Amino acid sequence: MSDVQEATDQFLGVNLGEKEGSVGVTGSGLPAGSEPLQVTIGATVPTGFEQTAADEVSEKLKSTCTISKDRGKIYFDISVESLAQVHSLRSVDNLFVVVQEFKDFQFKSTKEEVLKDFEELAGKLSWSEPLKVWELNSNFKKKKTKRKKVTQNSNKGKTHNGQGDKKDEKGDKKEFTSGVLEPQILDYYENPAIKEEISTLVGDDSVSCQEENDERAGEEMDAQVLKFRVTCNRAGEKHCFTSNEAARDFGGAVQEYFKWKADMTNFDVEVLLNIHDSEVIVGIALTEESLHRRNITHFGPTTLRSTLAYGMLRLCAPQPGDIIVDPMCGTGAIPIEGATEWSHCYHIAGDNNSLAVNRAANNISSLLTKTQTKEGRASWGLPIDAAQWDICSLPLRTASVDIVVTDMPFGKRMGSKKRNWNLYPACLQEMSRVCRPGTGRAVLLTQDKKCFTKALSGMGHVWRKVHTVWVNIGGLHAAVYLLKRTPQAFVHPSEDRDRGARW
Numbered sequence: 001m002s003d004v005q006e007a008t009d010q011f012l013g014v015n016l017g018e019k020e021g022s023v024g025v026t027g028s029g030l031p032a033g034s035e036p037l038q039v040t041i042g043a044t045v046p047t048g049f050e051q052t053a054a055d056e057v058s059e060k061l062k063s064t065c066t067i068s069k070d071r072g073k074i075y076f077d078i079s080v081e082s083l084a085q086v087h088s089l090r091s092v093d094n095l096f097v098v099v100q101e102f103k104d105f106q107f108k109s110t111k112e113e114v115l116k117d118f119e120e121l122a123g124k125l126s127w128s129e130p131l132k133v134w135e136l137n138s139n140f141k142k143k144k145t146k147r148k149k150v151t152q153n154s155n156k157g158k159t160h161n162g163q164g165d166k167k168d169e170k171g172d173k174k175e176f177t178s179g180v181l182e183p184q185i186l187d188y189y190e191n192p193a194i195k196e197e198i199s200t201l202v203g204d205d206s207v208s209c210q211e212e213n214d215e216r217a218g219e220e221m222d223a224q225v226l227k228f229r230v231t232c233n234r235a236g237e238k239h240c241f242t243s244n245e246a247a248r249d250f251g252g253a254v255q256e257y258f259k260w261k262a263d264m265t266n267f268d269v270e271v272l273l274n275i276h277d278s279e280v281i282v283g284i285a286l287t288e289e290s291l292h293r294r295n296i297t298h299f300g301p302t303t304l305r306s307t308l309a310y311g312m313l314r315l316c317a318p319q320p321g322d323i324i325v326d327p328m329c330g331t332g333a334i335p336i337e338g339a340t341e342w343s344h345c346y347h348i349a350g351d352n353n354s355l356a357v358n359r360a361a362n363n364i365s366s367l368l369t370k371t372q373t374k375e376g377r378a379s380w381g382l383p384i385d386a387a388q389w390d391i392c393s394l395p396l397r398t399a400s401v402d403i404v405v406t407d408m409p410f411g412k413r414m415g416s417k418k419r420n421w422n423l424y425p426a427c428l429q430e431m432s433r434v435c436r437p438g439t440g441r442a443v444l445l446t447q448d449k450k451c452f453t454k455a456l457s458g459m460g461h462v463w464r465k466v467h468t469v470w471v472n473i474g475g476l477h478a479a480v481y482l483l484k485r486t487p488q489a490f491v492h493p494s495e496d497r498d499r500g501a502r503w
Contacts, residue, residue, distance in 0.1 A: 037080040039133050040101070042274075042283055043092035047072040048471035048480070049311035053091040056314070061085055070235060070276035072472075075101075080133055090310040090341055093290045096272055096283035097133045100125050105280040111240045115249040118273075121282070122253035130284050134269065137286045227263035229270055230254060231285075236277040246273060295340065297366040298359040300331045304407050304445075308471070309337040312405050315469070315482050316441040320344040322402040325434070327351075327391045327427070332360030334405050336367055339384040347384040350394070357388045392426040394434055398490055401434040403441050410447040410476065420448050424455035432462035433490045440485030445471070447478040462486055 045053040050072065054065035057076050065076040075098065078086060086095060108114045230251035232243040250273055255262055260269070270285040292305040312334065318324060322345040326334045329349035338347045349360045368382055389395055408427065409420060424446075431442055442463070446452045456463060467482040 037129055037132060038077060039080060039129060040075055040077050040098040041086055041286075042073060042075050042096045042098050042281065043089070044072055044094045045074060045092050046305060046308045046311055046471060048469045049091060049308070050074055052311045052314050053089070056089055056091045060089065068276070068279075070274070070279070073274075080136065083133070083136060087291075089291075090337070091307055091314075093292050093305070093307050095286040095291075097130045097286060099127060099130045099282040099284060101282075102280040104278050105275075107239065107278070109240075111245070114239075114241050115245055118246055118250040119253040122250060122257045125282060127258075134284045134286065138268070226258070226260045226268045227266060228254065228258075228260045229262065229264050229267045230273060231270060232273040232275065234275040236275065238277070239275070243275075246275065295336045295367055296331055296333060296363055298331060298362040300356060300359050302407070302410075303331045304333040306333055306337050308445075308473075309334040310341060311469075312443045312445060312480055313338050313342065315467070315480065316403050316405060316443045318342045318345050318403060322346075323348070323400065324403040324405060325350070325394075325396070325401050326406045327389070327394060327404065327431070328406045328408060329360050329386070330356050330407065332363045332386065334407065335360075335384050335386075336363055338405070339364075339382045340367070343383055345383065349384065349386040350389045350391075352388065352390055354388055357386055361386045391423075392430050394430055396434045398433050399436045399440075401440065402436060403443070404431045404435060405443045406445070408444055408446040408448075408452070410473075410478070417448060417451065420451045421454075424448075424451050425458060428455055428459045428463060432459065432485065433492075435485045437485055437489055438487040442483040442485070443480060444483065445473075445478060445480045447473065447476045449479050452479075452481065456481075456483075461488055462490065 043053065048071075050067045053074050054067055054076075057063055057065040057074065061076065061078060061082055063076045063078055063082075065074050067074050074092075108117060228251075230247045232247035232250070234243040234246065251262070251271070254260070254271055270288075272281075272283040272285055274281040274283065290305075290307075292307040295306050296303055313324075318338070322342075324335070324338055324342070324345050325348045326332075327350050329335055329351050332349045335347040335349040338345065349357075349364075351357050351360065364382065364384055364386060371382070387395070409423065435442065444452070456465065462485065463483045464486055465481060466484050469480040469482075471478050471480055
């Protein structure tokens with residue numbers, strides 16, 4: 001039984017009483033015979049892979065999924081009993097439970113009127129059920145954090161985290177809060193299609209500062225008072241207010257309604273205010289850091305998100321027994337994700353850089369250790385291997401590979417645009433050699449679209465473009481190309497020239 005499922009079973013009946021704008025936690029269960037709690041979950045996903053995420057939700061949760069007009073977000077309804085499965089989704093970055101959705105919010109003509117509406121909105125929303133889901137989620141995170149600390153203590157002689165002692169001094173309620181602000185905000189809201197603003201404010205900061213000394217003096221008395229922040233994500237050109245102003249006024253009203261304490265970094269609850277044109281969605285975050293960090297412990301200069309790696313692998317529909325190769329693996333995000341989700345295939349990670357191969361090997365080792373620790377016994381291992389090689393001369397037999405999936409050099413942090421003009425054609429040629437004619441597939445990610453298009457135009461006899469997914473990678477507009485290997489057998493260019501000379 002997974003940690004989330006175990007927590008779900010234990011805390012399914014937990015109630016959060018709501019009275020006079022305050023929330024208290026009790027241990028009472030739900031009335032016998034009550035219906036399972038139904039909630040709407042929102043998820044941020046890699047832009048361009050919304051349909052892939054929707055397909056995964058439909059496949060694994062049997063739930064109908066709605067793709068938001070705000071790129072990079074999906075919504076679906078679940079029973080709270082399915083919370084464990086939601087956390088196991090491979091294509092989502094961050095999760096939140098929806099408090100209420102307004103598809104056509106009527107914004108007033110002046111800034112003062114709009115902000116007044118935001119203030120009044122906090123008291124009109126139905127918070128009870130979303131907060132039950134948040135409480136259930138929080139208990140799972142507490143349990144997971146305790147387990148991680150036990151593991152860290154057992155390895156104390158091997159490694160030491162300078163922040164560990166500070167973390168131990170905090171109570172259980174603070175264990176599952178995040179101390180990192182900026183990376184999380186960027187993870188939550190990556191929107192390349194339209195201009196957007198992101199602001200994180202919590203109630204009235206001046207009030208928080210004035211009460212800081214009182215909080216320290218009465219820390220034990222306030223142990224059960226929740227801390228919160230409000231994060232506003234605004235996209236659209238026709239708003240007469242800023243994200244700062246919306247978060248400030250809505251956050252102040254939330255603070256007044258619940259009597260929670262404002263804390264920008266060491267918070268328990270993160271309230272989300274998502275505004276896209278006339279659509280307004282209020283939610284409560286269920287993840288503190290993006291789920292895309294799940295497999296990688298040794299990062300490189302261009303580490304690919306695990307969620308994006310999953311989307312790329314899913315595009316090529318791996319079948320049992322397929323041999324899947326990432327010839328430019330970097331830290332190994334793609335083959336590691338593949339070995340985790342498609343264990344019936346064999347995955348090979350390779351790179352020409354020895355440092356990259358070492359990082360990939362270390363990440364594979366970490367994942368294997370994690371798997372063995374979770375299962376509590378020795379594992380048979382993972383269907384994955386790593387090697388150092390030259391992408392233009394792979395040590396693989398001709399027509400021996402079913403799928404090639406890789407993140408090609410953008411020419412920004414790694415390589416250069418000039419080098420790509422020679423590298424891309426050579427890569428496509430070598431990939432066509434090792435891929436099986438007629439059935440082989442390739443899924444290639446690149447931001448250097450001009451160079452790739454030119455290289456592909458000269459490979460029409462061996463590669464056929466099937467589909468293109470437009471994605472956003474750290475603010476760069478990139479593309480994922482799905483290619484199909486034609487039935488034509490590979491002929492080395494030197495053999496082709498010799499044949500032409502004989503004629």
